[in-house]
Amino acid sequence: MNRRQYLAVSTAALSGLAGCLGDTEYTISSVETEDGSHPLALDVTPADRAIEIESPGRLDITLRNTGTQDLRIKNTGVWPLGVLGLVSAGDSGSLDVLLLTDEYAEVDTVEIRPNGANKDNAPLTGTLEAGESIERQYELIGRRVSGAGTYTLQGYFDEVPLSYRTGENTDWVAYHPTVTVTLTEQSVLS
Amino acid sequence: MALPRWFPVARKEAVALLKSKGTWILAPLLVVWGYGPTYESWDVLGPNVTVGFVQVAGSILLPLGVLLLTYRSIIQERTSGSLKFLLGLPLTRTDILIGKVFGRSVGAVLPFALATVILGVIGGVKFGLFSPLRFIGVFLVTVLYIVVLVSVATAASAVTTSTVRVTGALFGGFFLILTLGWKRIGVSIYSAVTGNAVNPFEPPADGLLFAILRFSPGRAYRTVTNWILGTGNSGGLYTSVIDVLYRGISTNEYVVDATFSGQLVPVYLHESLGLVVLLFWGVVPLALAGYRFKRGDLA
Structure with a gap:
């Protein structure tokens, strides 16, 4: 093996193996949302698809009141x-x-710990007016991801993240759109 | 200014090592071995995680590589008979030892320096600007560690009469016992001396235990580099120290800050004394070997 071949082989090996001993990094490759027949809509958009060691992935989540009445929201x-x-999702x-x-x-x-979280179960209620929307940004920290795959977005503690009702005398309706990430x-x- | 008498020997040794492909194969291997960012180390160190890569590169693979590159330095000349020719030149046996250590050190440091530069570039591009002082500090301590390893290997090579013996002494004794297995052996020595059994997940706050543990050159090296990195007072890899101190995970790594939490830490466990341990290993075995080499038979 001459010097040029040696350099080429070692550079290729180096490039191919670099990072093998580091933690796995991920990409948010797709987000799909399916809303049911509710006066609410949930938009989930990746603001930053790369879940890397030095920066988390980010999802912009927007809750919209698509109906014509104000909604009381409880969570x-x-x-x-x-x-x-x-x-x-799946096995x-x-x-x-x-x-x-x-x-x-x-x-x-809410109390966040390095390997878990605690939440107060006291209900919080507020009003989302007709046509109004609220956007929040959530981060995906790679340290908390145990593996690649398809996931369903839902409440971390409770499967249904929120409930709503149109008036004081109506029943609370569970809202859980299907969002797969x-x-x-x-x-x-890469 | 006249060059020292041992300089031609050192130059020959360095050139021979630098012309060898094996020496340069070490550089990419060290990069691959050293580059291992974790989410936890980023959380604690930020961009200085790149400095940690240098410490990892300097642990386990580097000592093995340096010993492989240097263990035959004298014994090869002794068995081939060329040592007699070398001594026919106006050189003392001490000159030969110093020339061998200096030359082989330069030959081993250069591929490590190349690996360090590559790690610095990769880490700098991905994780941002790190502390240059810490980076240079860890690099210089690793250079000292390389010189210590070359010195020990040359000493072993000078006092043995066959390649098999020097291989056994260095790889079976120095590398296996003092580098890879010292944590277990050090704890056994402590238990034998004091009669106290040690639970590695909850070690006693006894200075003697930690002093024994950092008598290993590898653990002394990591104690000093962890000090420069600012991770904690321990002879373990910085990632293990972070697991214990910042994630609160119970592991079998011995960390002074965790074990002596709230108690007075003995002065002799200060991280800087790891440099004294390294200097001890760099000087004492070579001095003893030099004493015997000067009086020994060359046959």
Whole structure:
């Protein structure tokens, strides 16, 4: 093997193997939302698809009142979306992923720990006026992701993140749209 | 200014090592071995995680590589008979030892320096600007560690009469016992001396235990580099120290800050004394070998 071949082989090996010993990084490869027949709509848009060691992935989640009446919205933790998580869909064996938002630091109803979280179950209610929308940004920290796969967005503690009603005398209706988020492992050469 | 008498020997050794492909294969291997960012280390160190890569590169693979590159430095000349020719030149046996250590150190440091630069570039691009002082500090301590390893290997090579013996002494004794297995062996020595059994997940706050543990050159090296990194007072890899101190995970790594939490830490456990341990290993074995080499038979 001459010097030029040696350099080429070692550079290729180096490029291919670099990062093998590091933690896995992920990409939010797709987000799909299916709303039911509710006067609410949930838009989930990846603001930052890369879940990397030095920066988390980000999802912009917008809750819209698409109806013509004001809605009372009830949930726990932080209003209106609560403590959200990604729950593994199917038998991938991945653990639930807690999503983080800056709002947790502003309330005393949610406590985030390095490997878990606590939530006060006291209900929080507020009004979302007709045509109004509220946007919150949630972060996906790679350290909390146990593996690539397809996940369902839902409440981290309760499957239904929020309930709503149109008037004081109507029943609370559980709102749980189907949002699937697919995470794929980043290639070491990307 | 006249060059020292041992300089031609050192130059020959360095050039021979730098012309060898094996020496340069070490550089990419060290990069791959050293580059291992984790979410936890980023949370604690930020961009200085790149400095941690240098420490990882300097642990396990580097000592093995340096020992492989240097263990035959004297014994090869002794068995081939060229040592007698070398001594026919106006050189003392001490000159030969110093020349061998200096030259082989330069030959081993250069591929490591190349690996460090590559790690610095990769880490700098991905994680941002790190502390240059910490980076240079860890690099310089690793250079000292390389010199210590070359010195020990040259000492072993000078006092043995066969390649098999020096291989056994360095890889079976120095590398296996003092580098890879010292944590277990050090704890066994402590238990034998004091009669106290040690639970590695909850070690006693006894200075003697930690002093024994950092007598290993590898653990002394990591104690000093962890000090420069600012991760904690321990001879373990910085990632293990972070697990214990910042994630609160119970592991079998011995960390002074965790074990002596709220108690007075003995002065002799200060991280800077790891440099004294390294200097001890760099000087004492070579001095003893030099004493014997000067009086020994060359046959």
